[in-house]
Amino acid sequence: MEQYRTRxxxxxxRPQQPQEPQRPPAQRRRPPAAAVPAQGGGGPRRPALARKLxxxxxxxLGGGLFACAAMxxxxxxxxxxxxxxxxxxxxxxxxxxxxxxLWVRPADxxxxxxxxxxxxxxxxxxxxxxxxxxxxQLMGLVSALSLHAGWLYAGTLVAALIALARRAVLSGRxxxxxxx
Numbered sequence: 001m002e003q004y005r006t007r008x009x010x011x012x013x014r015p016q017q018p019q020e021p022q023r024p025p026a027q028r029r030r031p032p033a034a035a036v037p038a039q040g041g042g043g044p045r046r047p048a049l050a051r052k053l054x055x056x057x058x059x060x061l062g063g064g065l066f067a068c069a070a071m072x073x074x075x076x077x078x079x080x081x082x083x084x085x086x087x088x089x090x091x092x093x094x095x096x097x098x099x100x101x102l103w104v105r106p107a108d109x110x111x112x113x114x115x116x117x118x119x120x121x122x123x124x125x126x127x128x129x130x131x132x133x134x135x136x137q138l139m140g141l142v143s144a145l146s147l148h149a150g151w152l153y154a155g156t157l158v159a160a161l162i163a164l165a166r167r168a169v170l171s172g173r174x175x176x177x178x179x180x
Contacts, residue, residue, distance in 0.1 A: 056103045060111030063104040067115045070096045071123025084127040086144065090151030093120055097155035101162035106170050113160040120152045121145060 058066055074092045082088045096119065101112035121141075130140020145152070 057105040058100075058103050058108075059105060060108035060115075063100050063108065063111055064115035064118060066103070067096055067100045067119035068122045070099075071119045072126070075123040075126040079127050084129060086124075086127060086148050086151070089124065089127055090148060090154070093123070093151055093155045094158055097159040098162060101159040101166070104163070106166065109163040109167055112163045113156050116156045116159040117152055120155060124148070 071093065074096065075089060078085060078089045078092065093116075097112075097116040100115060100119070101109075104112045124144050125137070125141050128137070128140035128144035130137040130143075
């Protein structure tokens with residue numbers, strides 16, 4: 001039967017640095033951001049603006065839901081402002097596909113090109129122009145998907161290229177960190 005340690009391993013004492021006298025917060029001097037190294041060593045800190053920007057990391061399902069949820073308002077705005085122009089819808093789809101591919105977690109990069117065509121199909125329904133009940137709506141949707149497949153392929157290609165580029169960067173970083 002194994003015996004596990006109950007006390008932490010002893011660590012050597014670190015040398016104490018001389019403490020700066022306490023001053024009120026208004027009188028404390030802070031070094032410029034570029035002069036202070038980042039935690040964990042190597043390189044300067046990021047600028048203040050870059051630290052405030054969001055860096056969402058969506059799961060595969062979250063990326064697909066984000067893309068679908070973004071394409072519905074895009075279609076509604078396109079329907080209201082541009083009279084259901086599928087050209088404007090296609091341009092906005094390219095933006096949503098790119099953003100989705102940028103915000104997906106590195107572990108789920110393969111899902112970005114898969115969720116893009118699904119989001120296109122979900123969002124094209126309001127601008128498809130079908131009428132006359134369920135059958136007319138369905139025929140309008142199928143017609144819009146077949147006539148504007150170029151936008152569908154372009155958005156999927158954008159998402160796939162961004163995902164491949166991100167994967168290549170991650171692999172390069174991993175190889176650079178790995179010792180020979």
